[in-house]
Each structure stands twice: as C-alpha cells, then as structure tokens.
Amino acid sequence: MAADDPPLTLGELAEIPVQRLRGVGEKKSKALAAQEIFSVLDLLQHYPRRYLDRTRQARIEELDPGSEATVLGEVRSISTRRTRNGRTLTTVEFGDGTGRLSLTFFNQPWRERQLSEGTEAIVYGKVDLYRGQRQMTNPVVDLVGDRTGRIISVYPQSEKAGLHTWDLAAFVTEALARCQPRGITDPVPSSVLDRFDFIDREAAFRGIHHPESMTEKAEARRRLVFDELLRVQLELVRRKRRIERDTAGLAHQVDGELVSAFHARLPFGLTGAQQRTIEEINTDLVEARPMHRLLQGDVGSGKTIVAVSALLVAVQGGMQGALMAPTEVLAEQHFLGVSRLLEGMNVEDPSTLMGDRPLAVELLVNRIGAAERRRVLADLATGKVDIVIGTHALIQEKVEYRSLGVVVIDEQHRFGVEQRAALRDKGDATAAPDVLVMTATPIPRTAAMTVYGDLDVSVLDEMPPGRTPIATFWARTDLEEVGVWADVRDTVADGRQAYVVCPLIDESEALDVSSAEETYERLVNDELSGVRVGLLHGRVRPADKEATMESFRSGDIDVLVATTVIEVGVDVPNATVMVVLDAGRFGIAQLHQLRGRVGRGAHESRCYLVGDPVTSDGQARLEALVASTDGFHLAEVDLELRGEGTIMGERQKGRSDLKLASLRRDREWVESARQVAFEIIDSDPELDDHPSLRDEIDLLLADDEAEFLMKS
Numbered sequence: 001m002a003a004d005d006p007p008l009t010l011g012e013l014a015e016i017p018v019q020r021l022r023g024v025g026e027k028k029s030k031a032l033a034a035q036e037i038f039s040v041l042d043l044l045q046h047y048p049r050r051y052l053d054r055t056r057q058a059r060i061e062e063l064d065p066g067s068e069a070t071v072l073g074e075v076r077s078i079s080t081r082r083t084r085n086g087r088t089l090t091t092v093e094f095g096d097g098t099g100r101l102s103l104t105f106f107n108q109p110w111r112e113r114q115l116s117e118g119t120e121a122i123v124y125g126k127v128d129l130y131r132g133q134r135q136m137t138n139p140v141v142d143l144v145g146d147r148t149g150r151i152i153s154v155y156p157q158s159e160k161a162g163l164h165t166w167d168l169a170a171f172v173t174e175a176l177a178r179c180q181p182r183g184i185t186d187p188v189p190s191s192v193l194d195r196f197d198f199i200d201r202e203a204a205f206r207g208i209h210h211p212e213s214m215t216e217k218a219e220a221r222r223r224l225v226f227d228e229l230l231r232v233q234l235e236l237v238r239r240k241r242r243i244e245r246d247t248a249g250l251a252h253q254v255d256g257e258l259v260s261a262f263h264a265r266l267p268f269g270l271t272g273a274q275q276r277t278i279e280e281i282n283t284d285l286v287e288a289r290p291m292h293r294l295l296q297g298d299v300g301s302g303k304t305i306v307a308v309s310a311l312l313v314a315v316q317g318g319m320q321g322a323l324m325a326p327t328e329v330l331a332e333q334h335f336l337g338v339s340r341l342l343e344g345m346n347v348e349d350p351s352t353l354m355g356d357r358p359l360a361v362e363l364l365v366n367r368i369g370a371a372e373r374r375r376v377l378a379d380l381a382t383g384k385v386d387i388v389i390g391t392h393a394l395i396q397e398k399v400e401y402r403s404l405g406v407v408v409i410d411e412q413h414r415f416g417v418e419q420r421a422a423l424r425d426k427g428d429a430t431a432a433p434d435v436l437v438m439t440a441t442p443i444p445r446t447a448a449m450t451v452y453g454d455l456d457v458s459v460l461d462e463m464p465p466g467r468t469p470i471a472t473f474w475a476r477t478d479l480e481e482v483g484v485w486a487d488v489r490d491t492v493a494d495g496r497q498a499y500v501v502c503p504l505i506d507e508s509e510a511l512d513v514s515s516a517e518e519t520y521e522r523l524v525n526d527e528l529s530g531v532r533v534g535l536l537h538g539r540v541r542p543a544d545k546e547a548t549m550e551s552f553r554s555g556d557i558d559v560l561v562a563t564t565v566i567e568v569g570v571d572v573p574n575a576t577v578m579v580v581l582d583a584g585r586f587g588i589a590q591l592h593q594l595r596g597r598v599g600r601g602a603h604e605s606r607c608y609l610v611g612d613p614v615t616s617d618g619q620a621r622l623e624a625l626v627a628s629t630d631g632f633h634l635a636e637v638d639l640e641l642r643g644e645g646t647i648m649g650e651r652q653k654g655r656s657d658l659k660l661a662s663l664r665r666d667r668e669w670v671e672s673a674r675q676v677a678f679e680i681i682d683s684d685p686e687l688d689d690h691p692s693l694r695d696e697i698d699l700l701l702a703d704d705e706a707e708f709l710m711k712s
C-alpha cells in the first residue's frame with residue numbers, strides 16, 4: 001500500500017481477506033469465519049465488548065462482599081471434584097498480589113484446561129463471603145494473555161475455536177498498522193464532524209480498539225455510533241424522499257366548511273395535541289405529494305377525532321375516505337363510533353333538489369350479507385358513499401372507488417410496500433391517496449425514527465381533560481386476590497361492570513380457550529357466584545361473540561371473562577374494573593392496552609394485576625404499570641427491559657449495521673443522525689456528491705434489510 005494512494009474506503013477494507021494479516025493461518029481463519037469475520041473490515045468492526053482500565057481496577061483486598069466486581073489476577077491453583085449429587089465442582093484460587101479470591105464453577109470441568117496455573121484472567125461477578133474468604137460463583141471469565149497497556153480491550157471470543165482475545169487484539173493491531181500509510185477515508189462531511197466535535201474515523205477505529213484512556217474510548221464510540229446511525233437514516237430518508245418524488249399525490253383543500261362544522265358540533269373542545277396533529281396532517285394534505293404519516297397516541301388520547309378530521313378533508317373536497325381496522329369486530333366498533341360522530345351532517349350534492357344530502361358512512365365487512373355488500377360496492381364506485389369502514393379488504397382489487405382521497409389505517413404495524421402499491425392503484429390513476437397510520441402502541445420516538453423511518457410521525461401526547469386516571473394495583477398474594485374479587489362484587493352491586501382477562505398460555509389457542517373456560521367455571525361457581533358473567537374467547541362463534549358483546553354493552557352481563565380478544569377497541573364506559581390474571585405473562589404494552597379498556601366513563605376505574613411473576617423482568621413490568629399510566633413512558637421502560645431487538649425484530653437485529661449503536665443508550669444520536677440525513681439528502685437526493693457515503697450504505701445495508709425497515 002503506497003502512501004500516495006488515496007485513503008482506504010470501507011469497501012476496499014471489505015475486499016481484503018483476513019488471511020493477509022500476519023498470524024492468520026488456516027486454523028485461525030476458520031475460527032474467525034465462525035465469528036463471521038472474513039475481511040479486514042469485519043475485523044475492524046468486531047468491537048471489544050469490555051475494557052479493563054488497569055489503573056482503576058479493583059484489588060482483591062478491597063472487594064466488598066455483596067458487590068459486583070471486575071478483577072484482574074492470576075490462577076494460583078485449580079482443582080475439580082464431584083459433589084454428592086453428581087455435579088462437578090471446580091475451584092480456582094485466584095490472586096492479584098493484594099489478596100485471594102476463590103472462584104467456584106459448577107458443571108464446567110473444561111475450566112481445568114482454560115484456567116491452568118499461572119494463567120492471567122479477568123473475572124467479573126458478585127463477591128460473596130464464604131467461611132471468611134472472598135469468593136465468586138460462576139463468574140464471567142476473560143483470558144487476557146500476556147498483554148500490556150493501561151487499558152485492555154476484551155473481545156467477544158471463542159475459546160472453543162481457539163480464538164482468544166489477545167489473538168483478536170493482535171490482528172486488529174496489525175490491521176490498523178497496515179492501514180496507516182494510506183489512512184482510512186472519512187466520508188462524513190467535515191461540517192458535520194465540526195458541528196458535533198467528532199474525531200476522524202481512523203482515530204475512532206484506533207480509539208475503540210486500543211484506547212489510551214476511557215475518555216478516548218468514549219469519543220471513539222460516539223463517532224462510530226453516529227456513523228452507523230447516519231447510514232441507516234440516510235437510507236431511510238433517501239427512500240422516503242424517493243417515494244415522495246416519484247408518486248404523485250393529491251393537493252387537498254383543508255379550510256372547507258365540513259371540517260369546521262364537525263369540530264363545532266363536538267361537545268368538547270379539541271385538546272392542544274389534537275389541534276397540533278390536525279395541523280401537521282393538514283400540512284401534508286395540502287401538498288401534492290402523498291402523505292404517509294404515523295399518528296401515535298395512547299389509548300384514549302382521542303385519535304378518532306383526528307382521523308375523522310382527515311377523512312372529512314377528502315369528503316369536503318368531493319372525494320372519499322376509507323378507514324381500515326385490523327379486524328372485523330374493530331371495524332364495526334369504528335363504524336358505530338364514526339357514524340355517531342357524523343350523524344346529521346350533510347355534504348354538498350348539486351344533483352339533489354336541496355343541493356346537499358346526508359353524509360354517507362358505510363361498513364364493509366363479511367357479516368353484512370351479499371346483497372348489502374353489492375350495494376355498498378356499487379355506491380363506492382359511483383361516489384354515493386363518502387366514508388367507508390372495513391378491514392384490509394378495503395384495498396382489495398374488487399373494491400372500486402370513485403375517488404379515494406384519504407385512507408386511515410388503524411393499528412397497522414405492517415403496512416408495507418405492497419399495500420402501498422395497492423393503495424396507489426385505488427387512487428384516480430394519476431395520484432395516490434394520502435395515508436394516515438394510527439397506533440395506540442406508542443414506541444419511543446427514536447425507535448419510531450428507525451422502525452418507521454420512512455413515515456412522518458405525529459404524537460398525541462395529551463389526554464382529553466376530565467378523565468379519572470386508572471388506579472392500578474398489583475395483587476401479589478392470595479389474600480390480595482380475595483380482595484380483588486370482593487371489589488368486583490362491590491362494583492357490580494353499584495351498577496358498574498368489570499372485565500376479567502384470563503391467563504395467557506403461549507403454546508396454543510386451544511389451551512387459551514380451556515384456561516378461559518376453567519376460569520369462567522371457577523368464578524361463576526365461587527368468587528362471582530350470583531353475578532351475571534359472560535365468556536369470550538377465540539373459539540366463540542362470531543354471532544355468539546357479537547351477542548355477548550352486545551349483552552355486555554347493554555348491561556345484561558356484569559362481568560366479561562375473556563382472553564385478550566378484548567385487547568383493543570371495545571368501548572363500554574360503564575366498565576370500571578379490569579382484572580388481569582397471571583399478569584406477569586403479559587407484556588407492558590399489552591397490559592397497558594388492556595387497562596385502557598376501563599376509565600372511559602365518568603366513574604373512577606381500577607385495574608388489578610394479579611399474580612406473582614417468577615422472573616425479575618415480570619415483576620419490573622408490573623411495577624412499571626402500577627407506577628405510571630403514561631404509554632410513552634411505559635414504552636421507554638419496555639425498551640429498557642427488553643432491548644431493541646424486540647422492536648427492530650429479531651431478524652433485523654441479527655444482520656443490522658447497528659453493531660455499537662443502541663436505540664436506548666444513543667437516543668440523542670438517532671435524532672442528530674436523522675437531522676443530518678435530511679440535510680444531506682435534501683441537498684443531494686441520490687448522494688451523487690457523496691459517493692463514498694453512498695458506497696458505504698450499499699455495502700453495509702443489505703437490500704432486503706432496508707426493505708424490511710421500510711415495511712415495518
């Protein structure tokens with residue numbers, strides 16, 4: 001590599017096989033391949049998982065029993081014996097010159113080979129006192145080899161394959177040294193580097209692998225995290241802008257009379273958040289590019305009013321609106337609610353004597369029967385229907401619109417590229433309708449920016465006034481559960497109603513059903529005998545389901561025992577108590593949704609989470625729900641507890657370019673990266689002036705991955 005060649009790009013580094021490095025023979029290259037390290041770039045992106053700062057490490061004599069500690073020391077002796085119950089017990093005497101620590105390992109006889117006398121290692125674990133001596137049980141062990149330097153980087157390694165952290169450190173050292181003459185290119189504009197005070201990329205690679213200080217490591221990490229996030233955002237923003245550019249949209253008139261008449265007749269004023277989101281949506285609607293916006297709002301935040309306002313913009317311009325729900329039951333709920341909201345409103349119609357006619361809202365689901373269905377379809381095609389409500393069937397081929405202007409999709413997490421194409425075809429051939437996606441499952445803002453990176457996001461972060469917060473209790477003991485049923489009986493005696501959600505059984509629907517049936521039997525015969533109880537689960541026939549729901553709505557049933565089929569959409573203001581059995585098995589978002597089924601009327605509502613989860617995560621979830629009713633806060637807690645994998649999807653996490661960046665820890669950098677991505681793309685849409693950035697994106701973000709991001 002000659003010094004006067006231009007700096008190495010990541011693409012070039014990806015072309016250099018690791019075998020070129022000194023010390024990488026057949027055996028090591030196999031071991032590296034097992035860790036998915038094939039090229040020098042893979043190696044440079046195989047980041048240390050830990051660092052040990054020798055100047056600040058704990059000394060054994062100072063270790064506090066009960067605390068977690070990291071200790072660097074040497075194996076003094078090791079022995080293994082069999083315990084009475086047949087397990088092996090390996091004991092290591094470990095020292096650092098200040099004291100002795102004994103390490104015990106159960107059923108890990110291979111430690112004998114790993115930790116032979118004289119081996120230097122770092123151990124991490126909780127310090128206990130056993131017969132007056134400090135010890136750790138099953139600590140995490142990293143071998144460090146014979147390494148000098150103030151800070152030791154510890155790599156994810158594979159002892160089985162004979163790949164040690166010092167091997168990796170040596171290969172990285174060699175790789176960086178070989179890069180030095182030419183240097184490593186830095187494709188991020190220097191104005192961005194200046195703005196955030198970033199070190200250059202080559203220094204960042206050095207700093208992450210061989211830091212002289214923990215500050216240097218932090219600076220390096222900051223820079224590399226930004227690079228990862230910037231690549232993802234550039235790709236998302238580039239695609240978002242492409243769609244906006246390539247798809248013609250409708251320029252709606254937003255200041256018509258219909259929408260203001262709708263707002264004026266509401267029995268309440270709009271919340272500030274509703275006004276703001278309606279404004280944001282209108283800004284999209286007036287522009288002649290298709291809106292693709294996500295409306296996030298907690299249960300009860302008043303999304304329906306916002307959605308209907310958007311649909312009415314289409315209607316007042318003589319076009320049609322469609323509202324899609326994930327299930328038929330929910331579509332019917334929406335139909336009832338929206339019809340009620342718009343009852344008695346008229347739309348202009350010059351073909352009539354009076355010049356107007358009643359605004360027509362129709363339901364399109366299987367239950368309505370063939371003749372009715374034919375009529376609705378025909379009226380959609382001629383424009384006699386103004387707003388249609390249904391499931392995904394609404395965008396099937398058979399459904400023809402006279403002129404579809406705005407589509408609202410409720411609770412749709414996977415509105416993908418195909419659906420978008422289908423929608424485009426529903427427009428009037430030249431322009432795609434505007435799309436608003438609503439979700440009641442808030443996800444943290446920065447996660448939304450990554451998962452829904454191609455959507456604009458509006459947030460309803462304010463609850464309508466006058467709602468009594470739902471008091472939430474965790475009934476952990478049997479005695480507390482007795483109190484829960486007493487409260488349910490009292491509630492019923494007061495003329496209110498309650499839900500009971502049955503334990504969730506993962507394995508099969510059949511088991512869910514039998515658990516629901518058992519719970520129902522038990523309650524009817526015991527805790528709730530004498531109370532009118534109904535049962536709903538996935539195997540109940542649709543007609544019976546509807547009849548049961550109707551009885552509950554009308555108050556003929558006091559308590560509804562159900563599986564999670566009631567999770568979304570059911571709206572019975574007289575229901576004031578929610579009991580969730582075996583609550584530890586539900587996720588935070590699900591529990592929050594369930595809780596949102598109560599607290600819809602004027603009466604005080606309560607939610608009981610019953611159960612004593614065995615896992616600490618389960619306990620943490622219930623504690624979080626007791627402590628907060630704010631869906632966005634809970635979403636953050638959830639992200640904290642579960643990690644981003646669950647949001648990004650396991651598949652994507654595995655192959656993601658996000659090796660260092662964490663959507664939790666690096667929240668602020670997600671925002672900055674997105675902002676920078678917009679700046680760059682808006683001045684250089686296809687990155688023609690930033691070829692090396694573009695190459696990196698193409699190199700590091702596999703096509704299907706970007707596609708996946710877009711589909712989420």
Ligand code: ADP
Pocket residue numbers: 268269270271274297298299300301302303304305440464465
């Ligand atoms: P979401 O769909 O977000 O869960 P809804 O749209 O169903 O919430 O609204 C929940 C309840 O709040 C409804 O009964 C609705 O009429 C009422 N509501 C909506 N907006 C307001 C407001 N600005 N002031 C008072 N009540 C409101």
Ligand code: MG
Pocket residue numbers: 249250251252284285286287288289290291434
């Ligand atoms: Mg538009």
